[in-house]
Amino acid sequence: MLAFRHHVFVCTNRKPDDDGCCAARGSEQVLEKLRAEIKARNLQGEIHVTTCGSLGTCGHGPNLVIHPDGTWYSGVGVNDVAEIVEQHLIGGKVVERLAWLDTNLLRQTIADNRAKSLSRKQAQPAQ
Known part of the structure; x- marks a missing residue:
């Protein structure tokens, strides 16, 4: 038995250079709107929302994933929520x-x- 009908993960990852990260593209506003829509419909007991780090689809955000069905959404704006x-x-x-x-x-x-991120990390000077 599932604890919730749906579990929504919203990427709120912030990168130092904001290069394509969801936070720089408005994911925090999407998160606020999502929580407000769920509350307005009294669905808090059925739909759980969690923030998360990078989902790996950087540059396409804001990104979110809905479980248990595993649907991935990208380019989600406040008006899409x-x-x-x-x-x-x-x-x-x-x-x-x-x-x-x-x-x-x-x-x-x-x-x-992931490969792009690793190559950036490897290119940084050692501290």
Whole structure:
């Protein structure tokens, strides 16, 4: 049995240079709006929202993942939140215009971003 019908992870990662990070793209405002929409619909007992670090789809944010179904959303703006709540969290239908529908592309994007991040770290002078 699931503790919640849905668990939403919202990336609020902030990078030192703000290069493509979700926080620089408005994820904290998306998070606030998401929590407000859930509260307004009295869904706090059914939908749990958690902040998280990088989901690996940097440059496409704000990003969020909805479990247990594992739907990944990118480019989510404040104006998209009510639609995600209504369509997906309540109605069970993926908001396709914001979702990663191609899982191979999603995996490749995450791998590319991870490689980019590692090469940046390796290029930094030792302290």
